[in-house]
Amino acid sequence: xxxxxxxxxxxxxxxxxxxxxxxxxxxxxxxxxxxxxxxxxxxxxxxxxxxxxxxxxxxxxxxxxxxxxxxxxxxxxxxxxxxxxxxxxxxxxxxxxxxxxxxxxxxxxxxxxxxxxxxxxxxxxxxxxxxxxxxxxxxxxxxxxxxxxxxxxxxxxxxxxxxxxxxxxxxxxxxxxxxxxxxxxxxxxxxxxxxxxxxxxxxxxxxxxxxxxxxxxxxxxxxxxxxxxxxxxxxxxxxxxxxxxxxxxxxxxxxxxxxxxxxxxxxxxxxxxxxxxxxxxxxxxxxxxxxxxxxxxxxxxxxxxxxxxxxxxxxxxxxxxxxxxxxxxxxxxxxxxxxxxxxxxxxxxxxxxxxxxxxxxxxxxxxxxxxxxxxxxxxxxxxxxxxxxxxxxxxxxxxxxxxxxxxxxxxxxxxxxxxxxxxxxxxxxxxxxxxxxxxxxxxxxxxxxxxxxxxxxxxxxxxxxxxxxxxxxxxxxxxxxx
Numbered sequence: 143x144x145x146x147x148x149x150x151x152x153x154x155x156x157x158x159x160x161x162x163x164x165x166x167x168x169x170x171x172x173x174x175x176x177x178x179x180x181x182x183x184x185x186x187x188x189x190x191x192x193x194x195x196x197x198x199x200x201x202x203x204x205x206x207x208x209x210x211x212x213x214x215x216x217x218x219x220x221x222x223x224x225x226x227x228x229x230x231x232x233x234x235x236x237x238x239x240x241x242x243x244x245x246x247x248x249x250x251x252x253x254x255x256x257x258x259x260x261x262x263x264x265x266x267x268x269x270x271x272x273x274x275x276x277x278x279x280x281x282x283x284x285x286x287x288x289x290x291x292x293x294x295x296x297x298x299x300x301x302x303x304x305x306x307x308x309x310x311x312x313x314x315x316x317x318x319x320x321x322x323x324x325x326x327x328x329x330x331x332x333x334x335x336x337x338x339x340x341x342x343x344x345x346x347x348x349x350x351x352x353x354x355x356x357x358x359x360x361x362x363x364x365x366x367x368x369x370x371x372x373x374x375x376x377x378x379x380x381x382x383x384x385x386x387x388x389x390x391x392x393x394x395x396x397x398x399x400x401x402x403x404x405x406x407x408x409x410x411x412x413x414x415x416x417x418x419x420x421x422x423x424x425x426x427x428x429x430x431x432x433x434x435x436x437x438x439x440x441x442x443x444x445x446x447x448x449x450x451x452x453x454x455x456x457x458x459x460x461x462x463x464x465x466x467x468x469x470x471x472x473x474x475x476x477x478x479x480x481x482x483x484x485x486x487x488x489x490x491x492x493x494x495x496x497x498x499x500x501x502x503x504x505x506x507x508x509x510x511x512x513x514x515x516x517x518x519x520x521x522x523x524x525x526x527x528x529x530x531x532x533x534x535x536x537x538x539x540x541x542x543x544x545x546x547x548x549x550x551x552x553x554x555x556x557x558x559x560x561x562x563x564x565x566x567x568x569x570x571x572x573x574x575x576x577x578x579x580x581x582x583x584x585x586x587x588x589x590x591x592x593x594x595x596x597x598x599x600x601x602x603x604x605x606x607x608x609x610x611x612x613x614x615x616x617x618x619x620x621x622x623x624x
Contacts, residue, residue, distance in 0.1 A: 172277075173513055174325055174381040175536050177224070177334045178368070179284065180361050181217060182341025182495065184349060184390035185209070185505040188362075191355045195366035196509060199385065203511030204519045204554045211389045211506055211526050213461040213499040214425055214475075217341070218254070220388035220526065221285040225267040225334065227530025227544030229462030233265040235286070236468045243417040243429050243470060252304040258289040266542050268533055269296045269332065275539045277331040280324045282317060284334035298324055308338030309357065314364050322375045332537060337364070341495075344391040348492035349503075369511075382512030382536050386529070389495045392503035395479035396492065402449050402476050403483045409441040412485060417470065420484035423496035424477075427470040435471055448477040461499070462545070478503055514559035524550050540565045 185208035188196050199205075212223040212230050214237070222228075222235040230236055240249040240260045254260055269279040270291045280298040281287020288301040300320075307313070314337060324330045340357040347353040365385060372378055404410060404420065412418070414437060417429035430438040435453075442451040451474040457464035464473060476482050478497045481489050497504055505523070514536055528550040534541040535548055535555070552560055 171380065172331065172538055173536065174330070174377065175332045175533065176321065176325075176372075176381060176383050177284075177332075177533065178337070178383070178385045179221065179224070179335070180337045180339065180385070180387050180507075182339070182344050182389060182391050183358075183361065183387035183507050184344075184503065185507055187340065187349075187354075187358045188507075191358050191362075193358065193362040195362045195369065196385075199365060199369065199383075199509050199511050200520070201518055203383075203509065203515045203517060204521065206508035206521050206523060208502075208505035208523050209386065209508040209526050209529075210523060211499050211504060213463050215389035215495050215497060215499050215504045216423075216425075217251070217388055218285045221336070222261070222265070222267065223526055224386070224388070224529050225269070225284075225286065225533075226265045227527055227541065227546040228265055229527060229545050231463050231466040231469070232545060234263040234466055234468060235261060236463070236466055237419065237422075237425075239419070239422065241417075241419055246417055248419065252302075255285060256288055256301060261286045261289045262291045266291055268530060268537075268539075269334070270294050271534070271542050272332050272537055272539050273297060277537065277539065278329055280321070280328075280330045280333040282321055282324075282333065283336040283338075285336065287334060297330065298328060302338075306338070308342045309360075311360050311364070314360075315367055318364070318368050318371050322371050322377075325377060325381065326375050332533075337361070341391070344493040345491045346493070348393050349391040350393060351492070354493075379513055382514050383510065384529075384533075385507070385509040386526075387506040389499075390502075390504040390506050391493045391495050392478045392497060392501070394481060394489075394491055394494050398480065400446070400448070401483065401487070402446050402480050403487065404442075405483070405485050407441060407445040410438065410445070414438050418484060419470075420482055421488045423489070423491075423494045424475050424481050425496050426474045426482045426484075428472040428474075429470045430472065439472060442472075442474070448480045449482070450475055450477075510554060514555050516554060516556055519554060521551075521554060535559075538562070538565060 211220045214230060216238045218238045219230045219235050222233050223230060226233045238251045238254065240254040240257050241247065249257065267286060269281060269287060272279050273294060273296075278297045281296045282300045283302050287296050288299050289295075317335065321333050321335050324333055340354055340361060343351075343354050343357040369383070372381055372383065404426075405412070414430055414434040415428055416431045419427040428438065439451065439453060442449070445451075451472065452458075452464075454464050454469055454471050454473060457473060463469070474482065475496070475498065478501050481491075481494055483489065495504060506526075508529075527544075528546040530544055531541055531546040531548040532551040532554070535552070536559075
């Protein structure tokens with residue numbers, strides 16, 4: 143056989159080989175990922191009770207000193223930030239409740255969980271992104287995981303009922319068992335698992351109560367059960383586990399001599415208000431009637447030393463919250479320990495969240511362990527908006543447009559996991575719309591999906607796709623062989 147013919151045969155074999163054109167750097171099977179959230183787990187809850195399993199997890203993996211949640215520090219907004227990588231004003235889930243200022247409709251948290259139009263408003267969470275790139279995903283009670291996005295549903299999902307008992311430890315273990323089966327029997331690659339504690343207990347009894355401490359120990363036992371289940375399922379070497387939360391908790395000053403009661407503020411009247419969203423912790427929104435905006439603002443802006451009232455356009459930019467069409471012309475928040483009362487005093491919680499995310503009591507936890515994570519590493523605090531990019535890196539998928547930066551959490555990964563090239567979008571291909579915004583940068587993101595759900599095409603050092611290069615080589619050799 144002529145040398146040129148031999149080279150031609152080799153080139154064609156390379157083109158037709160399994161995996162040709164797939165991303166460069168893939169080494170073996172893709173690791174799975176389990177993201178677990180324990181709602182309302184304040185960053186220091188492990189400091190006043192024994193938490194041996196969380197402590198062991200930190201020794202075996204990565205621990206953040208604390209994580210700063212998004213503002214507004216509520217369950218749905220903060221959880222959606224984790225799975226979109228967007229600040230609240232950019233993903234649009236601005237509250238736990240659905241509301242419509244035109245009809246005065248307000249729906250409670252449990253109803254809102256299943257309302258597609260509240261969640262599916264332009265942002266694509268990681269479940270859908272992963273599925274579009276060939277993976278299978280699951281959501282177990284995780285906020286936002288039970289609706290369709292642009293017509294696509296999560297592969298497997300569970301939604302809690304309105305009377306769901308969040309503190310049932312026996313059910314917690316059954317839920318963990320189900321999630322393990324999803325990985326082993328259903329072949330899922332990503333699962334998000336949500337527990338409603340210690341948030342519920344913290345609200346009812348307060349963050350300094352013995353009941354909260356007991357619940358944290360239950361959380362710790364569950365972390366131990368979860369890690370044992372991962373080992374029993376044979377997933378320890380192929381599953382990355384992240385345990386985190388949405389926000390912290392602080393004690394409500396129920397005996398304050400100066401409660402924030404809007405109805406008692408001089409020169410303010412609800413007769414001037416067309417729509418309001420109040421009595422939900424330390425946050426409030428107001429839509430004044432036509433022509434009444436200035437009067438309402440002037441009456442409220444300096445009415446109480448613990449109350450901060452803003453016109454939408456003047457709300458602090460650092461919160462990344464107000465620049466969304468769902469936000470009303472006037473909005474407010476109160477200082478830690480104070481809640482906002484509207485027409486009557488409806489709130490009776492001993493613990494509350496929703497405060498300034500810069501307050502230390504609103505900080506939360508981050509733990510990670512698995513084959514991709516370093517061992518015994520404690521990292522400095524970071525914002526939760528960066529977690530999404532890490533999740534995409536762990537799954538080897540191209541992220542949607544987001545506000546995070548992979549560089550923030552990349553040092554938590556092992557050298558092997560860090561050196562594996564991230565999927566590289568090819569300019570001009572369809573896939574992820576828009577641009578990905580990171581501090582001081584902007585880069586376009588797009589992808590194509592090839593067989594097996596891997597993103598590509600693979601690119602050689604010169605930026606030329608491997609398949610195209612091989613075809614050009616084959617063409618040249620064919621001409622020489624003729």
